[in-house]
Structure formats: structure tokens, C-alpha cells
Amino acid sequence: MKPQKNVTPRKYPRQQRAQKTVEAILDATAHILAKEGLEGVTTNSIAIMAGVSIGSLYQYFPGREAVIAALVERYMDRQKAIVVMRLTRLGPESELRELGHELVAALVESRSKDPALHRVLVQEIPRVGRMAQLLDLHADLSELVTESLKSARVELRLERLDLDVFLLVHAVDAMVNALIFTKPAKYGLEDCIDEINSLVLNSLRIK
Amino acid sequence: MKPQKNVTPRKYPRQQRAQKTVEAILDATAHILAKEGLEGVTTNSIAIMAGVSIGSLYQYFPGREAVIAALVERYMDRQKAIVVMRLTRLGPESELRELGHELVAALVESRSKDPALHRVLVQEIPRVGRMAQLLDLHADLSELVTESLKSARVELRLERLDLDVFLLVHAVDAMVNALIFTKPAKYGLEDCIDEINSLVLNSLRIK
DNA sequence: ATATAATATGATCGAATGCTCACATTAAAT
DNA sequence: ATTTAATGTGAGCATTCGATCATATTATAT
Numbered sequence: 001m002k003p004q005k006n007v008t009p010r011k012y013p014r015q016q017r018a019q020k021t022v023e024a025i026l027d028a029t030a031h032i033l034a035k036e037g038l039e040g041v042t043t044n045s046i047a048i049m050a051g052v053s054i055g056s057l058y059q060y061f062p063g064r065e066a067v068i069a070a071l072v073e074r075y076m077d078r079q080k081a082i083v084v085m086r087l088t089r090l091g092p093e094s095e096l097r098e099l100g101h102e103l104v105a106a107l108v109e110s111r112s113k114d115p116a117l118h119r120v121l122v123q124e125i126p127r128v129g130r131m132a133q134l135l136d137l138h139a140d141l142s143e144l145v146t147e148s149l150k151s152a153r154v155e156l157r158l159e160r161l162d163l164d165v166f167l168l169v170h171a172v173d174a175m176v177n178a179l180i181f182t183k184p185a186k187y188g189l190e191d192c193i194d195e196i197n198s199l200v201l202n203s204l205r206i207k
Numbered sequence: 208m209k210p211q212k213n214v215t216p217r218k219y220p221r222q223q224r225a226q227k228t229v230e231a232i233l234d235a236t237a238h239i240l241a242k243e244g245l246e247g248v249t250t251n252s253i254a255i256m257a258g259v260s261i262g263s264l265y266q267y268f269p270g271r272e273a274v275i276a277a278l279v280e281r282y283m284d285r286q287k288a289i290v291v292m293r294l295t296r297l298g299p300e301s302e303l304r305e306l307g308h309e310l311v312a313a314l315v316e317s318r319s320k321d322p323a324l325h326r327v328l329v330q331e332i333p334r335v336g337r338m339a340q341l342l343d344l345h346a347d348l349s350e351l352v353t354e355s356l357k358s359a360r361v362e363l364r365l366e367r368l369d370l371d372v373f374l375l376v377h378a379v380d381a382m383v384n385a386l387i388f389t390k391p392a393k394y395g396l397e398d399c400i401d402e403i404n405s406l407v408l409n410s411l412r413i414k
Numbered sequence: 415a416t417a418t419a420a421t422a423t424g425a426t427c428g429a430a431t432g433c434t435c436a437c438a439t440t441a442a443a444t
Numbered sequence: 445a446t447t448t449a450a451t452g453t454g455a456g457c458a459t460t461c462g463a464t465c466a467t468a469t470t471a472t473a474t
Contacts, residue, residue, distance in 0.1 A: 443448070
């Protein structure tokens with residue numbers, strides 16, 4: 001394995017203009033990533049695109065990887081926020097089918113904002129902290145799903161529930177991505193979301 | 208988007224030693240990829256690791272990306288070979304459950320040979336022909352599964368069968384990868400394979 | 415044997431990239 | 445006002461990497 005590079009920010013922006021600078025850097029990175037892929041992202045290209053000098057970049061980030069890592073973190077946080085937002089809108093007494101639908105729909109929505117960026121983040125970003133972040137989201141989802149399943153009055157073998165949840169979280173993740181990347185022309189988005197939900201519910205013999 | 212680079216081989220190795228050279232180059236690339244990730248792969252590092260001069264590399268490949276593309280192609284071919292091999296061992300009159308199990312088991316086996324390499328190929332390799340190759344495998348699997356389902360005497364809504372197959376192929380792909388990358392300590396590998404198979408069969412309400 | 419084609423070598427060049435550092439500018443503190 | 449801290453600038457250095465080409469070696473053909 002490669003020796004893990006330092007990825008922690010150098011210093012925190014205290015003044016407003018400094019925060020603007022940092023945001024501009026992250027926005028520029030996202031823009032380049034979406035448009036040219038990981039290859040196109042160089043510290044210089046970031047600085048130019050952000051309308052910021054290269055020196056400024058190195059004031060806040062120790063290097064290229066750190067910028068990408070920060071972007072990934074911001075992206076994941078926003079993803080989580082969208083999912084949480086939509087799920088909390090539902091009452092705690094919702095049907096499992098409704099909950100599942102909302103969860104899948106939330107994932108689809110959060111990943112549809114900038115599909116090109118999402119693709120790059122999913123397919124091209126290496127260890128740079130992404131794994132940890134993604135597993136984090138998965139862990140959150142797993143917990144949520146497990147809770148809901150246990151509290152719902154459905155009969156299912158509880159012995160292997162953790163294994164099933166582990167597998168299904170990955171499965172749903174992949175199906176949603178597949179939808180984002182190549183949406184089947186024959187069906188509407190809402191139908192596809194329903195179908196994913198149905199497949200999952202069936203797989204657990206629910207309803 | 209970046210302008211697609213030329214990725215076709217420069218010339219075919221006719222003599223044995225030339226084939227040895229090409230093989231050594233691909234093996235070295237695989238080795239570096241597995242050990243250091245995409246970043247570690249440079250034309251120079253490949254040549255050194257392969258025990259071959261840098262000039263020789265450029266005799267057969269127009270550049271770095273071409274080497275990776277060739278490796279991906281070789282890898283995918285071998286994957287397919289393993290799956291086809293195991294499936295043809297089964298008679299054409301097998302049960303769906305048996306077929307599913309064999310398919311999942313074959314995927315697991317083919318990806319377990321070199322998990323580190325598999326991880327890099329799955330998570331870090333961009334457009335470099337990988338997408339095409341992967342979609343190829345998916346297309347083959349989809350066809351196979353669709354055939355089997357139609358010829359089997361099971362009742363299922365045929366209207367959405369293509370959508371279901373599309374989604375499930377991605378789902379199985381992801382679940383198998385999840386298994387390879389972080390095998391649940393609590394369960395045996397065979398049990399996990401069975402569980403994936405069961406989930407899929409359930410999702411289609413089979414049996 | 416000789417000629418021709420195929421293959422292998424590696425010093426070397428140019429371009430790209432990461433990154434620093436001395437200096438300039440702006441904001442906050444006193 | 446003056447000082448001090450924070451932020452911004454970009455020319456330029458060092459390094460790395462991709463790629464070439466003149467040359468040497470080995471295989472095949474005649």
C-alpha cells in the first residue's frame with residue numbers, strides 16, 4: 001500500500017473572504033471532476049478555475065489529495081442531509097413500504113443533482129477517505145433499516161438479519177447508481193424507484 | 208470530457224520472447240495496481256517491475272492507458288471464462304436455485320483470486336474501456352438470466368422482467384463485491400453465497 | 415552464411431505538476 | 445494611527461513522467 005498522505009486541512013479560514021476562497025476551491029474541484037475526471041484535477045487547474053492563486057490553495061490544503069478529500073466530505077455530508085431531511089418528514093409510524101420508497105427516492109434525488117460528479121466520485125476516487133465516508137453512510141443506513149425492521153410488526157428470521165441488511169444496503173446502493181447512470185428508457189423514474197423497493201421488500205418476504 | 212486516448216495495441220508480438228515481454232508487462236501492471244493502486248502505475252515502474260526496458264513497452268503499447276486497458280481486457284476475459292466454465296458444468300435442466308447458486312459462487316470465485324487487484328479495477332479505473340467491458344459482462348449475464356427465467360416454469364410478471372434483470376444484475380454484482388471486500392466474520396462464505404441467492408429468488412417471488 | 419526482419423535497450427528530452435517562498439494586500443487589534 | 449495578524453499572489457524550482465530514437469541484439473528467411 002502507498003503511505004497514506006496527509007489529508008487534514010492546514011488551517012481554518014477565519015475571515016469571510018477566506019471561507020469564500022475555500023468554497024471556491026471546492027466548487028472548482030467539483031466542476032473539474034465532473035467535466036474532466038480525476039485526471040483533470042491538478043492544483044494549478046483548481047486554482048485557475050477557482051479564480052484564486054495557487055499559493056492560497058496551499059494555505060488551506062497540504063496538497064491535491066487533501067482538496068479532493070475535503071470535497072468528498074462535503075459531498076457526503078450533503079447527501080446525508082438530503083436523506084435525513086426526507087426521512088424525518090415521514091412520521092415514525094409509517095408503513096415499511098412507504099419508508100422504503102422514501103429512502104430509495106431520497107437516494108436517487110441526492111445523487112441526481114450532479115450525476116457526472118457523482119459518477120466520478122463513485123468510480124474514480126481511490127482510498128482518499130472516500131471508503132470511510134461511504135462506509136459511514138452505509139452504517140447509518142444499516143442502523144436505520146435494522147431499527148425500522150425490528151420495530152415493524154413483520155415476521156422475519158432475525159438470525160440473519162444483519163447479514164441481509166449488510167447485503168441489501170450494498171444492493172440498493174448499486175441499483176440506485178445504475179438508475180442514475182443509465183436510466184432505462186422504457187420506464188418512468190418513479191416506477192423504477194417503486195420496483196427497487198418492491199424487490200427489496202420481496203427479498204425479505206415482507207407483505 | 209477528456210479526448211479519448213488511443214488505446215489499441217501498436218503491434219502484435221509474433222515471436223515467443225515478444226509474447227513473454229507483453230505478458231510480463233501486463234503481469235507487472237497487475238502487480239503494481241494491486242499493491243499501490245492506479246497512482247503507482249507509471250510506464251517506468253511497469254518496465255522496471257517487468258524486467259523490461261521502457262522502449263520495449265512502447266513497442267507494443269501506445270501509452271500507459273493502453274497497458275491498463277489491455278490488462279482490464281485480459282482480466283475480464285478470464286473472469287468470464289471462469290463463470291462460463293462453472294455454468295456449463297451444470298446441465299441445462301437444473302433448478303433455478305441451483306443455477307443461481309452456481310452463478311453467485313462463480314462470481315465470488317473469479318473475484319477472489321486477487322482481491323486487491325479486483326478492488327482497484329472496480330474502484331479506481333475510469334473510463335479506460337472498463338465500462339464497456341463491465342457492461343459486456345453484465346449484458347451476457349442479463350441474457351443468460353433472462354433465458355433461464357423464461358425457460359423455467361415459474362410464474363412471474365413478464366412485463367417488467369427486463370427492468371428486474373437490469374436491477375438485479377447490478378445488485379448481485381455489488382453484493383458479491385461487498386462479500387469480497389469485507390466478508391462478514393459471523394458467517395461462512397458458502398452461507399453468504401446462499402443468502403445472496405435466496406434474496407434474489409425471493410425478490411422475484413420464486414419458490 | 416547472409417540478409418532481413420523482429421525485438422530489446424536506455425540515455426535523454428520536453429512537458430506537466432506539485433509545491434515553496436518572498437512579497438503584497440487586506441482585515442483586525444491596540 | 446499604528447501595529448499585528450490574516451490572507452492573497454505568482455514566478456520559479458525540483459521532480460516526475462511519458463515518450464522517442466539511435467543503436468544493439470536476437471530470431472527468421474533465403
